[in-house]
Amino acid sequence: xxxxxxxxxxxxxxxxxxxxxxxxxxxxxAPQLKLLCGADVLRTFQTPNLxxxxxxxxxxxxxxxxxxxxxxxxxxxxxxxxxxxxxxxHNIHLAREPVQNEISATYVRRALxxxxxxxxxxxxxxxxxxxxxxxxxxxxxxxxTGTQRSQGKTS
Numbered sequence: 001x002x003x004x005x006x007x008x009x010x011x012x013x014x015x016x017x018x019x020x021x022x023x024x025x026x027x028x029x030a031p032q033l034k035l036l037c038g039a040d041v042l043r044t045f046q047t048p049n050l051x052x053x054x055x056x057x058x059x060x061x062x063x064x065x066x067x068x069x070x071x072x073x074x075x076x077x078x079x080x081x082x083x084x085x086x087x088x089x090h091n092i093h094l095a096r097e098p099v100q101n102e103i104s105a106t107y108v109r110r111a112l113x114x115x116x117x118x119x120x121x122x123x124x125x126x127x128x129x130x131x132x133x134x135x136x137x138x139x140x141x142x143x144x145t146g147t148q149r150s151q152g153k154t155s
Contacts, residue, residue: 001063005033034064034093038104039073045082053084060088068095071102112136 008031042065045056059065067075075094079085085092103121111118113136118127130136 001033001035001059005063008033032064034066035059036066036068038068039070039075039078040104040106042067042075042078042085043073045085046078056082057084057088060085060091064091064093066093066095069097070104109136113138 045051069075079089079092108118108121111121112130115138122130
């Protein structure tokens with residue numbers, strides 16, 4: 001996140017109503033960078049030795065977090081159970097889905113690694129990109145750690 005944040009800071013701010021034929025106007029508000037995750041990932045912040053406290057604090061203090069609810073998870077409880085999350089709860093936004101959806105990125109990665117179709121779960125260009133890049137196959141290293149990168153492939 002720090003890398004992407006520094007990239008945002010280096011790029012020129014977008015101009016409101018930018019049109020090559022018009023005089024430049026005032027810059028618009030700078031975009032905010034936040035971690036988007038499901039409540040299942042928020043829960044992993046409590047898993048011993050998975051996340052460093054300093055990393056969790058940097059995410060929620062410096063960037064903020066948007067958490068999508070998941071069936072069977074209690075994101076409010078996860079926040080209250082964690083001293084770090086509780087301290088920065090003002091920077092954690094809980095998003096409720098109008099229709100409960102149990103499909104998560106973890107579910108999609110698992111299906112792909114098992115050779116199952118994700119035709120109706122992802123747009124065709126995303127499926128093509130995953131196939132072309134060889135992501136989430138049986139040989140991918142994401143299964144071993146779930147959170148590490150290997151040879152430029154993300155988990």
